Amino acid sequence: MSRIVYSTDQGRLCPDCGHPQQQCQCAELAASAQRAARGGDGIVRISRETKGRKGKGVSIVSGLNLDDSALKTLAKDLKQKLSIGGAVKDGQIEFQGDQRQALKKLLEARGYNVKLAGG
Structure with missing residues (x-):
C-alpha cells in the first residue's frame, strides 16, 4: 500500500489525513479531543x-x-501556599506527600467542586 506524501500542485501532504499541510486539521482535532x-x-x-x-x-x-x-499557574500558586514540591504531568497536578485535605480547602475556596478519591 503506497500513500502520496508530496503532490506538485499541493505540496507536502499530511500522512494521517492526506490533506495539504496548510489545510490539515489533525493537530487541532487532537488538541480539542485532549481538552474534552x-x-x-x-x-x-x-x-x-x-x-x-x-x-x-x-x-x-x-x-x-x-x-x-x-494549569501550571494554578500548580505554582498551590505549591507556594502549601510550601511543597510538585509537577504538572498529563493534565494532572502532582504534589509531594499526602496533602489531600489542604488541597481540598484551597480548591474549594477557589470555587471548584472537589471530591477526595481513592485511598
Whole structure:
C-alpha cells in the first residue's frame, strides 16, 4: 500500500489525513479531543498514589478543565501556599506527600467542586 506524501500542485501532504499541510486539521482535532478528555464531569478529584514511587506518596489533582499554562499557574500558586514540591504531568497536578485535605480547602475556596478519591 503506497500513500502520496508530496503532490506538485499541493505540496507536502499530511500522512494521517492526506490533506495539504496548510489545510490539515489533525493537530487541532487532537488538541480539542485532549481538552474534552480532561474536562470530565466538572468535579475535581484529589487522590493519593504510591505506586511506582518507592513508597513515597503523592497527591494527584485531576479533572481540572484548564489549558496547560493555566494549569501550571494554578500548580505554582498551590505549591507556594502549601510550601511543597510538585509537577504538572498529563493534565494532572502532582504534589509531594499526602496533602489531600489542604488541597481540598484551597480548591474549594477557589470555587471548584472537589471530591477526595481513592485511598
